[in-house]
Amino acid sequence: MGHRLIERVESMKDWLVEIRRTIHQHPELGFEEVETSRFVSQWLEKFGLQVEKGVAKTGVVGLLEGRAKGKTVAIRADMDGLPIDEANPIPYASKIRGKMHACGHDAHVAILLGVAKFFSPMKDQLKGNIKWIFQPAEEGGGGGEIMVEEGVLENPKVDAIFGVHVYPFLPVGKIGIYEREGLAASDRFTIKIIGQGGHAATPHVLKDPILAAGHLITQIHSIVGRDINPLESGVVSIGKVNGGVAFNIIPDEVELLGTVRSLTHQVREELKLRIEQVTRGIAQSFGMDYRFDYEYGYPVLVNDSEMSTLVASACSRGIGEENVEVLKPSMGGEDFAYYLEKVPGAFFRVGIRNEQKGIVHPLHSSHFDIDEEMLPLGVEMFVRIIDQYLGLGVT
Ligand SMILES: [Zn+2]
Ligand SMILES: [Zn+2]
Numbered sequence: 081m082g083h084r085l086i087e088r089v090e091s092m093k094d095w096l097v098e099i100r101r102t103i104h105q106h107p108e109l110g111f112e113e114v115e116t117s118r119f120v121s122q123w124l125e126k127f128g129l130q131v132e133k134g135v136a137k138t139g140v141v142g143l144l145e146g147r148a149k150g151k152t153v154a155i156r157a158d159m160d161g162l163p164i165d166e167a168n169p170i171p172y173a174s175k176i177r178g179k180m181h182a183c184g185h186d187a188h189v190a191i192l193l194g195v196a197k198f199f200s201p202m203k204d205q206l207k208g209n210i211k212w213i214f215q216p217a218e219e220g221g222g223g224g225e226i227m228v229e230e231g232v233l234e235n236p237k238v239d240a241i242f243g244v245h246v247y248p249f250l251p252v253g254k255i256g257i258y259e260r261e262g263l264a265a266s267d268r269f270t271i272k273i274i275g276q277g278g279h280a281a282t283p284h285v286l287k288d289p290i291l292a293a294g295h296l297i298t299q300i301h302s303i304v305g306r307d308i309n310p311l312e313s314g315v316v317s318i319g320k321v322n323g324g325v326a327f328n329i330i331p332d333e334v335e336l337l338g339t340v341r342s343l344t345h346q347v348r349e350e351l352k353l354r355i356e357q358v359t360r361g362i363a364q365s366f367g368m369d370y371r372f373d374y375e376y377g378y379p380v381l382v383n384d385s386e387m388s389t390l391v392a393s394a395c396s397r398g399i400g401e402e403n404v405e406v407l408k409p410s411m412g413g414e415d416f417a418y419y420l421e422k423v424p425g426a427f428f429r430v431g432i433r434n435e436q437k438g439i440v441h442p443l444h445s446s447h448f449d450i451d452e453e454m455l456p457l458g459v460e461m462f463v464r465i466i467d468q469y470l471g472l473g474v475t
Contacts, residue, residue: 085475086398089460092194096455099123100190101172107161107179107186110217113138116159116189120214123193127200129212136226142212143236144199146470150208153469154233154241154425155195155462156416157188158218167446182448184246184432187455189214191244194459195466208470209236213419222378224415233422240387241425242465243416244458248442250431252451255395255461256407257428259388263381264313264341265348266413271296271359272371277332286330290323292366293334296359297321300338303354314351315341315411341411343380381417384424391426394464397475399457430458 108116117138124131129142138159161181166174174180192212199210213232217223233241250256273296275289300316308314316338323334340355342348356372363370396404407429416427432450433439441447467474 085463086460088198089194089456089463092197092459093456095197096190096194096459097452099193100186100452100455103186103189104172104181105175107174107176107181108159109163109179110160110219110221110223111137113159113216117214117216120159120189120193124196124212127196129196129200135230135232136216136223138216139223139227139232140214141232142196144196144203144206144210146206146208147204148207150470151239152209152211152236153466154211154213154238154419155192155466156213156215156224156241156243156419157192158185158215158223159189160185160217160219160221160223162219162444164444164446168449170449180446180448182445183219183443184448184450185218187246187432187450187458188244190455191458191462194455195462198459198463199466202474205472205474206470207472210466211236211238218415222415222418224418228418228422233419238423240469241419241423242387242391242462243419243425243427244462245414245427245429246432246443246450246454247429248433248440248448250405250429251433252431252454253399253457254403254405254431255399255428256405256431257388257391257395257426258381258383258407258409260385261343261380261382261409262407262427263409263414263417264315264343264411265380266377267340267348267352268375268377269338269340269355270371270373271336272333273336273363274333274369274371275330275366277330280328280330283330287366287368288330289334289368290331292362292368293321293323293336296336296362299358299362300355303351303358307350307354308347312347313341313343313409313411314347315339316351316355341413343409345380348380378413378415379417379421381414381427382420383426384420387424387426390468391428391465394468395428395461398460398464428461430454430461
């Protein structure tokens with residue numbers, strides 16, 4: 081059977097490439113994935129799945145109910161592109177100016193459609209159900225959270241869920257899996273230092289928020305080094321500083337925007353607390369007011385150890401143990417975390433790097449591309465994972 085599995089997946093390759101390129105040429109931003117969503121549901125309907133549209137605005141859910149009762153396993157892809165101008169001189173480059181699939185979500189969609197194509201003629205052999213979740217707005221919009229709120233993990237109740245992301249740090253042919261924590265909680269903050277502006281030649285009668293902001297920037301960056309256990313992980317970065325209008329004017333206020341990353345609840349809360357304490361202290365020392373706004377973003381993505389082991393073993397059966405790598409967590413964020421808060425599952429990576437083809441660029445780069453050899457491999461990995469989870473014996 082293993083031989084037939086690979087044959088069936090390999091025979092899909094041209095189709096997968098075409099699907100991926102079609103999506104790649106027509107990128108849509110978060111919650112605007114109208115065409116992508118229509119494209120996805122048309123294929124799912126063609127495959128004879130039960131299809132639900134308009135979930136979380138542009139999300140699509142497909143369901144294949146097996147003849148025999150069993151567990152329900154879900155797989156998920158994100159559909160949104162990014163506000164980037166594609167710089168690749170390729171025939172299938174983005175046709176939409178200022179928008180690009182620079183995070184590989186086009187590949188995720190193609191792979192999931194490939195899995196649907198694979199299992200759809202097998203309803204009779206299927207014990208249990210397979211659910212396909214195509215969500216909008218992973219890139220900051222939290223589409224996954226809304227999908228969960230709108231009940232995609234119910235009816236039928238999902239027992240386990242698996243998600244994938246392309247990975248430019250792994251060569252094509254390899255996959256990577258996180259044992260537990262995979263991606264960080266990613267929050268953002270906005271700090272306003274409120275001074276008192278006026279002529280820059282008379283600072284003694286004013287309150288200079290630029291100087292205070294300078295101290296604050298330095299001190300905020302020492303929090304991770306001095307308040308967090310060195311064996312834990314945390315990042316605090318300031319990405320934007322707003323303030324001032326001219327060389328000879330001290331402004332009334334300065335605004336700092338930043339991001340906070342952590343892998344545990346404890347570090348997350350500690351960082352939030354310390355950033356505000358430091359801000360208060362600096363503002364007080366300069367006799368100024370401040371405003372502190374903290375916005376919680378995606379939670380930590382935590383794989384279920386048993387499900388990670390299942391992914392590793394199912395994938396090893398296809399590509400060999402030597403091609404399955406255990407990955408260290410990354411401080412990036414991923415809204416697949418919301419599904420994993422509700423049901424056990426695992427998030428894994430598929431290598432897309434190919435130095436010979438010049439495919440070496442990071443995610444979110446205007447030069448980003450994937451080695452399309454990864455498409456059938458991605459399908460095969462999901463087929464093996466589903467097969468092992470539902471105990472079908474396809475492989
Ligand atoms: Zn991304
Ligand atoms: Zn992504």
